[in-house]
Amino acid sequence: MSDLVPAASLIPAGAPFPKAAKVALGMPQLRRNLAHATGTIRAKRAKVAGELDDWEALRDTAAAVKANVQRRLPELAVRFEENATAAGAVVHWARDAAEANRIAARLVREAGAEEVVKVKSMATQEIELNEHFEAEGLRAFETDLAELIVQLAEDKPSHILVPAIHYNRTEIRDIFSQRMGDAPAGLTDDPAALAEAARLHLRRRFLSSTVAVSGANFAVAETGSLVVVESEGNGRMCLTMPETLISIVGIEKLLPDFADLEVFMQLLPRSSTGERMNPYTSVWTGVQDGDGPQHVHIILLDNGRTGVLADEVGRQALSCIRCSACLNVCPVYERTGGHAYGHVYPGPIGAILAPQLEPGRHDDLPYASSLCGACYEVCPVKINIPEVLVHLRQQGPHGAGERAAMGAAEAVMARPRLWRTALRLARLGSMPWRRKGFVRRMPWPASRWTASRDLPVPPKESFRDWWKEREK
Amino acid sequence: MTRVALFITCVNDALFPETPKAVVRILERLGYDVDFPAAQTCCGQMHANSGFKKDATRLARDFDDVFGGYDAIVTPSGSCAAMARDQYPHLTGSDIGKRVHELSEFLVDVAGVEDVGAHFPHTVTYHPTCHGTRALGLGDKPLRLLRAVGGIDLVDLPAADQCCGFGGTFALKNAEVSTAMLADKCANAAATSAEYLAAADNSCLTHIGGGISRTGGPRPIHYAEILASTA
Amino acid sequence: MSARDEILARMRTALKDASAPPAVPREYRRALDLEVDIVAMLIDRLVDYKANVHHGAAAIEEALAGARRVAVPADLPAEWRVGGAEFVEDRGLTTAELDGVDAVLTGCAAAVAVSGTIMLDAGAAQGRRALTLVPDHHVVVVRRDQITGHLAEALPRLDRTAPQTWISGPSATSDIELQRVEGVHGPRRLDVVLLD
Numbered sequence: 044m045s046d047l048v049p050a051a052s053l054i055p056a057g058a059p060f061p062k063a064a065k066v067a068l069g070m071p072q073l074r075r076n077l078a079h080a081t082g083t084i085r086a087k088r089a090k091v092a093g094e095l096d097d098w099e100a101l102r103d104t105a106a107a108v109k110a111n112v113q114r115r116l117p118e119l120a121v122r123f124e125e126n127a128t129a130a131g132a133v134v135h136w137a138r139d140a141a142e143a144n145r146i147a148a149r150l151v152r153e154a155g156a157e158e159v160v161k162v163k164s165m166a167t168q169e170i171e172l173n174e175h176f177e178a179e180g181l182r183a184f185e186t187d188l189a190e191l192i193v194q195l196a197e198d199k200p201s202h203i204l205v206p207a208i209h210y211n212r213t214e215i216r217d218i219f220s221q222r223m224g225d226a227p228a229g230l231t232d233d234p235a236a237l238a239e240a241a242r243l244h245l246r247r248r249f250l251s252s253t254v255a256v257s258g259a260n261f262a263v264a265e266t267g268s269l270v271v272v273e274s275e276g277n278g279r280m281c282l283t284m285p286e287t288l289i290s291i292v293g294i295e296k297l298l299p300d301f302a303d304l305e306v307f308m309q310l311l312p313r314s315s316t317g318e319r320m321n322p323y324t325s326v327w328t329g330v331q332d333g334d335g336p337q338h339v340h341i342i343l344l345d346n347g348r349t350g351v352l353a354d355e356v357g358r359q360a361l362s363c364i365r366c367s368a369c370l371n372v373c374p375v376y377e378r379t380g381g382h383a384y385g386h387v388y389p390g391p392i393g394a395i396l397a398p399q400l401e402p403g404r405h406d407d408l409p410y411a412s413s414l415c416g417a418c419y420e421v422c423p424v425k426i427n428i429p430e431v432l433v434h435l436r437q438q439g440p441h442g443a444g445e446r447a448a449m450g451a452a453e454a455v456m457a458r459p460r461l462w463r464t465a466l467r468l469a470r471l472g473s474m475p476w477r478r479k480g481f482v483r484r485m486p487w488p489a490s491r492w493t494a495s496r497d498l499p500v501p502p503k504e505s506f507r508d509w510w511k512e513r514e515k
Numbered sequence: 516m517t518r519v520a521l522f523i524t525c526v527n528d529a530l531f532p533e534t535p536k537a538v539v540r541i542l543e544r545l546g547y548d549v550d551f552p553a554a555q556t557c558c559g560q561m562h563a564n565s566g567f568k569k570d571a572t573r574l575a576r577d578f579d580d581v582f583g584g585y586d587a588i589v590t591p592s593g594s595c596a597a598m599a600r601d602q603y604p605h606l607t608g609s610d611i612g613k614r615v616h617e618l619s620e621f622l623v624d625v626a627g628v629e630d631v632g633a634h635f636p637h638t639v640t641y642h643p644t645c646h647g648t649r650a651l652g653l654g655d656k657p658l659r660l661l662r663a664v665g666g667i668d669l670v671d672l673p674a675a676d677q678c679c680g681f682g683g684t685f686a687l688k689n690a691e692v693s694t695a696m697l698a699d700k701c702a703n704a705a706a707t708s709a710e711y712l713a714a715a716d717n718s719c720l721t722h723i724g725g726g727i728s729r730t731g732g733p734r735p736i737h738y739a740e741i742l743a744s745t746a
Numbered sequence: 747m748s749a750r751d752e753i754l755a756r757m758r759t760a761l762k763d764a765s766a767p768p769a770v771p772r773e774y775r776r777a778l779d780l781e782v783d784i785v786a787m788l789i790d791r792l793v794d795y796k797a798n799v800h801h802g803a804a805a806i807e808e809a810l811a812g813a814r815r816v817a818v819p820a821d822l823p824a825e826w827r828v829g830g831a832e833f834v835e836d837r838g839l840t841t842a843e844l845d846g847v848d849a850v851l852t853g854c855a856a857a858v859a860v861s862g863t864i865m866l867d868a869g870a871a872q873g874r875r876a877l878t879l880v881p882d883h884h885v886v887v888v889r890r891d892q893i894t895g896h897l898a899e900a901l902p903r904l905d906r907t908a909p910q911t912w913i914s915g916p917s918a919t920s921d922i923e924l925q926r927v928e929g930v931h932g933p934r935r936l937d938v939v940l941l942d
């Protein structure tokens with residue numbers, strides 16, 4: 044059995060994407076695991092999305108509904124609050140992560156608890172709720188299988204849907220055997236056996252916990268309802284069994300009407316796990332007498348979202364329903380995994396969301412893309428990710444060297460005669476580095492290209508010369 | 516005779532004269548009168564996608580000045596056509612992009628031909644470039660044109676829809692990831708045992724060809740050169 | 747300023763110059779084509795998700811096979827309580843008591859053929875959420891008139907503000923190498939009995 048080294052710990056903290064990616068590219072097992080997992084899910088998604096002859100119409104509706112939500116956010120948030128409150132929930136508002144964590148910790152204490160069970164939630168990861176709880180002497184137990192794996196491995200999630208996507212079954216078996224106190228002896232790496240071990244490990248905790256923390260996939264303004272979409276039943280356990288339920292919900296999760304679920308609940312499961320419908324969806328509205336938690340709290344979270352809202356092009360990132368389809372098709376994500384992005388939201392959505400949620404901190408991420416557009420093609424809410432990437436590049440800072448090079452190129456290209464002269468010089472300039480009709484090795488910065496690729500030699504006769512000749 | 520303007524693109528201007536020559540031959544064979552406005556340089560894509568909006572805007576304006584008088588502008592580059600169509604409206608408010616056609620679009624949609632009378636007795640595999648396929652929506656137009664070529668033996672490229680890793684300055688800024696993507700593309704290309712790897716963009720072909728020249732595999736060729744061939 | 751007022755103010759400032767929201771197109775389907783046999787489709791999808799399918803009230807006994815003590819909501823129809831099992835009505839069963847039964851038998855609010863989804867909304871013959879969650883085996887009875895083709899047809903049948911559980915097959919996970927494995931925390935066995 045191998046020693047457990049959390050994958051995230053190998054990536055230097057705060058490293059810019061190209062550096063972090065280089066480290067990840069040097070981990071062959073990680074790359075094999077990612078290629079296998081993303082390949083599997085890509086095929087499944089394509090199959091079930093292809094089953095619906097109105098897939099594109101659904102995407103158009105979803106994109107427009109979300110665009111409306113953004114424009115009507117103040118009105119819908121207040122409406123949600125009114126309806127949830129009328130149904131017996133207590134609604135709190137949090138300007139940032141610290142405030143949300145403070146409120147959540149206070150609620151846990153008021154419920155007389157020191158431990159909570161958690162349903163997988165990106166919002167709670169974003170605000171680092173577990174770490175905050177720990178600092179306050181509280182403990183949060185992740186119950187989603189992949190989150191459990193990551194928590195036991197003391198690692199970080201590397202994918203928004205399958206946080207342990209970077210581990211294969213054998214590695215997961217090792218993590219369970221070494222870190223899960225009650226793991227059965229002789230545990231095999233059969234996925235069914237691993238799931239069974241997790242079931243036994245968590246069952247007592249589910250049946251005895253008094254407080255749960257969740258996020259929500261959707262918050263319906265019309266009814267004040269929250270919706271959680273899941274597979275394993277750990278969500279149902281957390282949402283049903285405890286006395287107190289605290290749900291932390293980003294303000295962008297709002298939907299105007301209950302009937303909008305007919306759109307989003309077709310798109311989300313097919314886009315995320317590649318199923319026609321996920322095994323379990325829970326919908327609850329405030330407190331229900333004699334059924335489920337009798338103390339229901341909802342924390343509406345801003346944490347940078349209103350900043351994103353202000354950007355006419357960038358705000359479409361708030362339409363994201365966290366399906367992770369864009370990660371699964373992204374050729375960059377497939378090769379680097381999630382940790383290289385240095386943010387809880389990795390992949391294409393992370394590359395446009397992280398720099399907007401935390402301005403000035405992730406300016407390298409909009410460049411972590413070849414702009415191939417595979418993400419836009421699959422996004423169920425039609426976020427034009429390449430468009431936002433280019434937009435953010437145009438807003439962000441540029442190094443002096445690059446500024447000079449781009450400026451010089453533009454100056455030449457804006458003057459056709461200079462351009463033609465430059466083309467002639469290029470042929471002469473490449474002389475010293477030519478090998479067999481190719482340019483093989485060039486000094487920095489061109490070496491960034493020639494380190495792995497040859498460059499063709501500029502031609503003897505240009506198109507322009509040829510054209511002039513035949514015009515005579 | 517209908518007059519069309521040829522936008523050869525800066526990459527072809529600098530490195531690949533055979534591609535625009537091929538476009539001229541195809542269009543003239545089909546009876547078009549081809550014009551080459553000599554003041555053309557670059558569509559501004561590199562600047563726009565690298566975040567240099569001002570520079571890109573100036574180049575976009577120049578493009579309008581040079582090509583504004585033409586009803587149809589043909590270019591052998593999916594990504595330059597996509598640049599004009601998707602980004603010019605935001606940069607300059609110009610809708611000239613509607614008149615810019617990637618070669619296969621022009622042939623299939625405007626000229627209404629699939630068989631351009633070409634002959635190319637070789638095995639060829641085709642890589643659908645990302646901007647051509649996704650941003651421009653070329654679909655299988657280049658392939659339809661290639662299928663009609665006499666003597667050609669087209670073989671499927673495994674994982675064809677995967678990006679080759681070029682992405683403009685991405686290839687420099689994230690050279691390691693770009694190279695990892697390139698390695699897979701080269702391996703897939705080599706696995707076909709084809710003689711040629713065709714695509715609709717010489718920038719991607721420069722990248723793929725630059726890799727293949729080290730690892731071995733099919734020779735990169737712009738599909739326009741295949742369509743121009745009558746040998 | 748309270749957090750609430752401040753966040754609402756931030757939203758309004760952010761949207762000050764925003765363009766008008768787009769009209770929402772609704773071109774998608776809201777029903778299946780008439781010729782689709784929705785019962786056959788529901789069965790196909792249930793089986794695909796590894797649920798067991800039975801036909802007729804008499805088959806409830808076979809669906810409950812192996813269960814000695816079966817929890818039921820107090821309003822479960824008498825004609826569904828067939829077979830030799832002991833039926834334990836849920837009149838406030840404790841969690842431990844729920845954990846101690848072998849199966850649970852309920853009805854449902856609606857079913858969706860396209861996705862093989864059974865919907866519970868705490869209405870007639872369904873009981874509270876914990877009842878259908880803690881026991882490891884769930885037998886659910888679906889009447890013919892409860893089957894809809896499409897999700898959009900099923901939603902209006904639900905009590906929107908009642909606690910709902912939409913179930914598509916037994917509990918499952920795809921967390922290990924993206925492969926679906928049935929049976930985690932929810933009932934690991936799902937039997938569906940279709941009534942004509």
Ligand code: SF4
Binds near residue numbers: 426
């Ligand atoms: S950006 Fe789109 S594809 Fe990516 S996670 Fe969000 S909704 Fe899914």
